Amino acid sequence: MRLGQGVEWAIHTCLNLTWLGAERGVSTARLAEFYQLPPAYLNKQLQSLVRAGILASTPGRRGGFSLARGPAAISLLDIVVAIEGSDPLFRCEQILRAGPGGRPDVDYREVCLVSGAMRRADLAWRQELAGRTLADLKADVERSFPGTPEATRGRFAELHDR
Amino acid sequence: MRLGQGVEWAIHTCLNLTWLGAERGVSTARLAEFYQLPPAYLNKQLQSLVRAGILASTPGRRGGFSLARGPAAISLLDIVVAIEGSDPLFRCEQILRAGPGGRPDVDYREVCLVSGAMRRADLAWRQELAGRTLADLKADVERSFPGTPEATRGRFAELHDR
DNA sequence: GCATTATTACTCGGATACTGCTTGTCCGAGTATCTCCGG
DNA sequence: CCGGAGATACTCGGACAAGCAGTATCCGAGTAATAATGC
Structure with missing residues (x-):
């Protein structure tokens, strides 16, 4: 009895999106490459987040995923329920x-x-879980590891250049 | 993502044992018959409880299961961990x-x-879960449904007569 | 009639199949960009 | 040189398999009660 693998991927991916500004969507391929995850399977999890209204997806040539609302309006419970379902x-x-x-x-x-x-x-x-939002987590990480936002953006820029 | 079926069976079965006095062990067959459960599979769960030190088993002709310690010393967490394991x-x-x-x-x-x-x-x-013991639950049930202990003993007596 | 012994019936315990969900992958629908062509 | 139509490359989305944990079952080891037997 344990939560699915996708929960961890989903939370870290959403957190990364908070640091990317998200002027435009980020593709599954880049999000997966960031943590060396299987792209197709991560895509499946992200679809669940879209259905739950947590992420917004744009199809087409320059498509990708971005947060559908502010990080303060997304709790860890929202993500868990989106991936695992709402069953007790x-x-x-x-x-x-x-x-x-x-x-x-x-x-x-x-x-x-x-x-x-x-x-x-x-x-x-x-x-x-409901009392912990993405914004809280983002703030905590930036306090404990101030270099994370810049490092994250840097890594994504590298992936972009390929 | 949900807990196994065995957790529900284990809790209700342990609760029943608190009302049976447990002068001597109760066999898997009778415990299963009580709720119309598959006997062999229930036996498997009870074995897990024995390994965890929650139940004591006596083999042989008049063997069966009984609580290994007082109901106040058995928490719901103990039972859940015994069945599901201790992984987070x-x-x-x-x-x-x-x-x-x-x-x-x-x-x-x-x-x-x-x-x-x-x-x-x-x-x-x-x-x-750790803050809720079998003794608490037993007291709650007896307060809300005073007839339960006698009804439980009665049903087991019927099963005994077969 | 009584002690002793062999049998029997019933129990737990672990080893053995089956099923459904989590995990993992693939190909099709759709869109923005780029290219090519005509004016 | 400029506008537009077609081709193209890249994206998400849901449909399609594989692996593994939870589910379910069976048979063997062991014990107490029982029956049979000899004294």
Whole structure:
């Protein structure tokens, strides 16, 4: 039980986009080359982000991806949900229906106290993720590693020249 | 991305054991019959709980499973870890090593701020689970549904008579 | 009738197949740029 | 020299396979109760 690989790629890629100004879109090929990732598969993840409204894509000759809104309006939860879906970590299959006194018409996801306890933990996880935006992360990185923005832009310029 | 089916089975089964007194072990067959679960597969999950020291198993003619310690000493996190393993939800593959200025000798699971943010959310989830014991859950259920202990014992008695 | 021994029935435990999702890849639809041609 | 039409190169997007973890099952090792047997 673990999150998919794409979550890490998506977060780092979105973070990179915050430093690139994003005058125009950046292609999948360059974004993948930056971390030596398989381009086609990264493209698949980025498509999920587009469907979720986090990234904007422009097709055609000079197309590419860019952030659809400001970094302060994109939380880590948004990205995780976009990649992994919105299903809760714990899935209650309502086995209490088969137990003594189980009623078929009752929604045990609401009633069952086990389900409730697990849902509360789930909520704690989500709240922590929802409270961390791309803007926060960007600021933290720039404080701890001031050279990162320039280094990132530099690397992308190299890739551009190829 | 979701937790395995076995987690739900394990929690409800452990909860049932708290009501059965557990003078002697309860067999997999009866525990499975209680919720109409596949016996062999449930047995596999219970084995994981035994390995984790949560359940005690006695083999042989009148063998079965019983709680290895008091319900107050068993948290939901213990059960989840026993079934799912102790790996964090978010796995950092350290893609920063392939980025600009990436060093092979640095452990980016410690340094990377993305990894740190995800780890904090992970921790919030685990703390919530660690703070909920079987004894808490048992008390909550008995408060909300006072008939449950007797109904549970009754159903197991029926299964016993077959 | 009673102690002893062989049998039996039932249990856990790990080794063994199957299924679905995550991972990974490919080719087609579409667009801006560039080239070529005519005026 | 300038405008426009066609060709071109490069992009995203969804449809198409492969690998692996979760799911499900079976049979063997071991133990306690039971039945049979001899005294």
